[in-house]
Structures are given as C-alpha cells and as structure tokens.
Amino acid sequence: MRPYLCSFALIAALVFAVPLWAQNAVWPAKTHYKTIDVGGHKIFYREAGNPKNPTILLLHGYPASSHSYRELIPLLSGRFHVIAPDNLGSGYSDKPDPEGTVYTFDLLADVMAGFTDALGLKQYTLYMQDFGAPVGYRLIMKQPERLQALIVQNANAYLEGLTAPRRAFFKSAHEDRSPEKWRQLYNITGLQGVRDKQYLRDVQDRQTIMSPDSWTHDLHFLETRQQRKIQVQLFQDYQNNIDAYPDWQAFLRKQKPPTLIVWGKNDPAFIYAGAEAYLRDLPNAQLYLLDAGHFAVEEKPVDIARHIIRFMGED
Template identity: 45%
Template structure:
C-alpha cells in the first residue's frame, strides 16, 4: 500500500510517495517535466513487494510546495540538493535510481556526489549525451539558452506548457492513445495554473543548459564506477530519442538495454512490462 507523506526540507514542504518494507532494497523514483510522482503511481504498486520505493515531488512540482522564482532558485543543483536531503532524512544508506526526463539531471547529480550510495540505475528516456538532444526538438530551448529574452521565454513556454503540449507529451509515439490516462495532463494543467508556476518551469528549462557541461562528468562516473544499469527507453520519443540511449552502452559494461515501442512517458503504456524488466534485472544482480 502506498503512503502519501509530506516532510520539510530547507523550509519547504516536500511531498513523497512511499511503499514497501524499509528492510527491502531501496528504489528512488525521480520524475520528469512537467510531471510529478503521480507518473509512478502504478509502478510503485507493482514493485512494493520487492523494494522500499520512494517517489518525491521536486519543489514546484506535484504536491510539494511551489515557491515563486523570487523565493526559490529553480536550478537542477537545487532540486538535487532537496532530494539528497530527503534521502538523508529517510536514512537511505544505498538505493537504486529510476530516472526519467528531468529525473536524469537530478539523479546523476546525486550519483556523482555520492557514488558509494548507488546500487543500480534504471534509465528511462533520461539523457546524458549530446547525441540525445536533437535540434529539431531542442532548437527553441537552445535559442533561449543563447538569448534569454522575453520573446524566447514566451516561445518556450508555449511550446512546453500549452494544453496541447501537455497532452502531446503523453500521446506522441504511443501505440494506443486510448490506454493513456488523461488525468496526467489534466493534473499538470491544474498545477501549472498556480501563480508563478510556469515561471518556475521556464527557469528550469533555461537552467537545463547547465546540464550539458556535466555530461562528461556523468560519463566519467559511468566509466569509473560502472553502476549496473537497466535502460528501458521509449523508442518513439521525439524529446529524448534513442540516439541518446545507445551511448550508455559505450561507457557501461553491465548494461541491460531495452528499446520499447512507445513514447516519452513509457510507463503509461508499458508500465507492466517495465516492472517485469526491473524485477528480472534486479534478480540477475542478486544471483
């Protein structure tokens, strides 16, 4: 059974979902943009019998507190700081990391800061390579990074946060749109309507540029520490296409690589299959 908890970190109320016996191996689920721990609602139930599962909402996301950009600096460094303090508060000495989309920059920061704590990685459409940022999708973001003008912010906000864009995030690349829960983008629409929340999201989209110089650092972590890694990647994703998935095989010796016939939010369509892959992968680690 999932529990819905709230704690305080650096004066902010941080929400997280928790399930499973704390004596079991820990698995930290890090969500993408502009999603929340809601994206893991079914995976948590599928894995709670074999993992102690924790899925937080970052500041500004989901049920966590959403301060204005004047009150909180929305950067990936700061998101990782908050999640890292949650990990410490919960007493997780070691854990697996499931990362999707924005979960990658958060999780890879945690991994490189404390590599001794990472038992394994599950990478699902979370990028760590320049090859994974195609210009046909990332052109507007790159223009913002080069020129953070009001006009470029407006273009990125419309492209990433319109009602149409929120639904498209979930439906592009899937085999059966009728299997995709529309509550996903309905919830996101409501949360983005909070005063100042779109500004917070835009600030993170701008800060995404600061992940690119860290790619070599993350890749060096892969090569040096060789964390066992399961790649389960939606092959039809236009945001983070498979060109960003293949390079993990270049740097990791123990990698289980699966391309799945679905889109960006692969759990919505193939969550049961991904849970099976995680169970099989973890069993192989324990063998």
Template identity: 45%
Template structure:
C-alpha cells in the same frame, strides 16, 4: 499489512514541504524514483505497486512540482543544482543510505548529480528516457535550446507553450500508435498543477538552467566509466524529446548496460508499466 499499499507522506527539508509516495517494507532494498517535467510522482502510480513487494519504493515530487511546496522563483533559486541538493537532503531525512535510481527526463540530471556526489550510495540506475548524452536530444529541443543560448521575451514565448494543456498533452501522446491507451487523467492532472500562479517563472528558470546539465555530461559519463554502475534503459523508442540514440549511448561507457527500446513515447509508464516493472525486477534481482 499489504506491502504494495502506497502511503502519501510529506517531510520538511530546508523549510520546504516535500511530498512523496512510499511503499514496501522499510528494511527492503530501496529504489528512489525521480520524475520529469511536467509531471510529478503521479507518473509512478502504476509502477510502485509492481515493485513494492520486493523493494522499499520512494517517489518524491520535486520542489515546484506536484504536491510539494512551490515557492516563487523570487523566493527559491530554481536550478538543477539546487533541486539536487534538496533531493540529497530529502534522501537523508527519509533514511535512504543506499538505493537504486529510476530517472526520467528532469529526474536524470537530478539523480545523476546525486550519483556524482555519493557514488557509494547508488546500487543501480534505471533510466527511462532520462538522458546523459548529446545524442539523445531530439528535435523537440529547438525552442529550449534557443532559450538556453539567450533568454529574451522572444525565446521565452514558445517555451511558455510547453506547459500549456496542448503542450503537455503532446508530450504524453506523441509517438503512440494508439493514443487511447493513455488516460486523459494524466495530462489533465499535470496541466492543472502547471497552471498555478508562479509556475511560468519557475519552469522558465529551470529550462533556462538546463544548459548546466549539458556541462555535466562529461562528468556523468566519467562516473559511468569509473563506477560501471549496473544500468538498465527502458526507453520509449518513439520519443522525440530524448531519442533512442541517447539510450544506446550508455553502452559506450557501460558495455554491460541493458537497453530496451519500447514501442511508445516519452511517458513510457503510461502504456508499458507492467513491462517496465518486470524488466526492473529481473534486472535488479541479477545485478544488485
């Protein structure tokens, strides 16, 4: 059997169907890949085969994203605390007791909440534009920050555009010297799923709740200091959402953190999957 073969599975957690991609030997060291907005485990389609020869790789779609269930915002409380709790129970359902975390965008506060709850389970962290410091917030946060401060129809309006095709395409292509390196399949895939009924309310609720993650930044940073968890940052240096200062800030609390600023944007895997896969393989071989 080809260890790099990806399996597409789902499991029921608290009555919700959670879709996930899995590859690698069941008894190999595990890596949990947590995606960001507005994408899904689809963002890891090129990375998973690069890691699966040595690791058990599992990449779930967060509730409301990708192929996981998407109950309406009236049926489920879309907060980062609730998504983290659901992800925690997902890991237990699929038998993850120790794992390295790969966190990107929304995956960062979800994964770091898992680390606060179960520090003994986390063997290492790979952060790819997954922020934990105020220094990492770029100019693109102006509209979301206004919504977080006060949710009104006026502050919701510009945030609604973030999940449009144009808004999603910008997230994929901004900061790239050669946008032709990014397949349009990526942003059209995300845009189609974001256009489903109920997504506007789901995504507005999550962005409005993002301030709860800022409140946890001191706790995340204390976790880094006390655990000295091995951390690798593979960061798109041209990202205007989470800027390079956020990557460098990890070294303040984790002096041995390894930071690589790559010449790409927010979705670095679209252009640098092989480079990031090689960095992860080398890092985990040395540190875990």
C-alpha cells in the same frame, strides 16, 4: 494415465515454462502519501513496501510528478521498498516564489540530497526519467557510495540522444532571455503543450493507452503564472545539463554501476540513440528498447516492472 496425474503433469509443465522471477507472484503493498521537511520546504513523496527490502528511488520528469509512477509502484512494492518524491516546485511539494528563488537543476538536486538524508536512505537503486536524469546524476555524484544500481528510462546523458533541433531549442532557451522567447517557453507549459505536445505526441495511433489523469494532474499544478514560471526557469537552465554530460559519463565509467536501460524507442525528444550511447561507458548494461514513447512508464508499466524485477534479481 490417470486423470489427476495428467493434470499434475500439465501444471508442472506450465510452471517450469515460466521464468523463475515471474513464478512467485506477490501482492502489492499499500502506497502511503507523505511529506517531510527538507531545509524548510515541504517535500511530498509516495512510499510503499517493506523498508527492509532494497530501496528503489523514482525520480520524475517534466511536466510531471511522482504521479507518473502510480501504476509502477504497486507492481514493485511487493518485492521492494519504493519511494517516489515530487521535486521542489512540482506536484504536491512546496513551490517557493520564482521571483525570489531561481529554479535550477542544482537546486533540485540539493533538495533531493536533503530528502535522502532526511529519510535516512543509506543505499538505493535510482530510477530516472527525463528531468530525473539531471537531478539524479547530480544526486549520485554527491553520494556515490549510496548508489546500488541505476535504472534509466528515457533519461538522456549523451549528445546522441538529442536531435539537432532539440539541441538548438535548449541552447536558445538558455541564451535568449528576450520577452518573445520567454513567452514561447511559457506557452509550452499550457494545456496544448502538456497534453498534445507531451502525453499524446507519441501515441497518435493508440491514444486510449494514455490516461487523461496524467495531464489533468500535471495541469492542476501549472494553473498559475508562478507555477508555470518555475518550469520556464528549468527550461532556461537545461543547457547546463548538456554541458555536464562529459562529467556524468566520466562518473559512469569510473563507478560502473549495474545498469538497466528501458527506453521508449518512439520518443522524438530523447531519441533511442541516446540509450545505445550508454553502452560505450557501461558495456555490461542491460538495454531494452520498448515499443513506447517518452512516457514509457505510462504505456508499458508491466513490461518495465518485469525488466526491473529480473534485473534486481540478477544484480
């Protein structure tokens, strides 16, 4: 065989061995950093990609912000229109004084609904992680006609996803308003609570995979008593999310949105039984358990992006 024919055959074999969704590599779009007024509050968000492409709305968890998605956004932005906001009270968004504003997940969801209205988002795929679930479920129950698909990453909606100690923690945080309990919750929002009990907890044998930028960024927005009290109030409100699980599950059964579940199986906070429980109400959902922890998007952004690209192509 002539050398050039041999080379062509080898290239062809390699190309066709790669899945179609992975063959067409694209350059990422530049991420832009913006703010928009929502009900008199400045809401910060990251945006990348062509608005003519399908929109993916990324909702962050605790103790984080849209900074969580700094690696995922470029991996998606060549194909999709990607938007990642900071919740009211988090990141670069406004933080009304918690002495005058009681922070609840209802409040965060109302602001997020106003955010989608302000941006004119008529349809979107919703990505949820951690606190992103209680904000996200409230959001899509307000505007179900806008939801095109759901991406669930360590975002709990089932009792199976909570261990008995975790359930007791949220119940106690809600019911016990003593100074002692308040101090306990407040201490969680400090350096050791954020760095050691959040980001490094699930990666003890591979800590170099976790960027120190993650907790450094979060702790910058938890420097003051006022900022930390915001998160304490959300801990105190979390039991209302657990009480709402049956409503969220009924919504999923009724709406049956196309759903991708990418779950860090090493997460001791939201255990992977919570991921498997989704299949009761969404038997056609795609479920992938990743060798990662609670912050799977920090550990496995490329794996998650691959699953999303394939899922969105099949949707």
